[in-house]
Amino acid sequence: MEDRLNMQKNIKKNIKGNNYKKLLNWVSESSTVFSFVIRKDVGISENSIMLIERLTDFIIDSYPTNEWLSNEIVDSPIMGHIYFYELNKTTKNILLEVSNSLFDWGDDNLTDLPEDIAFYDEKRHPVLYVNGHENYAIVNVSSVKEYFKLTFL
Template sequence: MEKNIKKNIKGNKYKRLLIWVSESSTVFSFVTRKDVGISERSIRLIESLTEFLVDSYPTNEWLSNEIVDSPIIGHIYFYELNKTTKNILLEVSNSLFDWGDDALTDLPEDVAFYDGKKRPVLHVNGHENYAILEVSSLKEYLKLTFL
């Protein structure tokens, strides 16, 4: 089942969402883009996650976005999701749409979470103000009443 999120989730609801997502996810990703630059905050985040890096490559396409008719300008990073990385994510952001807000330069863009079979659990397009949450059952969907 798919739940579309069009309202920014902030504060305690955001933290609860990340905790819920981390229960069924093993990997998360985000994107940086050459055309908008990268902030010092993003650089520090990437450095703090270095030991948990699973994969990384240049791209123009990811779950929530595709840049067409352009040379490759994005770079996607995949990280192990564990207690340490979850806590880092909870520290750096207090809002779902912080991941690629209109400034596009504070945090990396479009955080996404994947389960053990590499299926998306949650993916965000922050500057477009939407996210998609994938749930495996009605029971799981009903756990999301806090949203």
């Protein structure tokens, strides 16, 4: 039985290209759900609309909010909408098609993709979450084996 580390690894550099693909492959081994946010104050790009349409068959939940894993909008009316999707081979491949960089999931107005992608395990514990426009991400590692799989970061 492996020891549980429950350790966080901070990512402050943008993961791109082949390492981004490795990261998505790694996260898909332990995640079953992913989410991202659309903010009303930022607007939504045509590419984000098309992405949401492509993922329609895989939606689990969606609701308006001012707070998610990597951000909170204080002293404002509800400004965001979070979407939760099933993570499987099809949805992972869609994510790889639309982005080649971890911090592409930032301000929709700047990157053409929704904000702050996050991945969750079967118990909805966060595995990886991003604040793209602030250029940081957090990875939660729960075992020594998982930690050593992240040497490419």
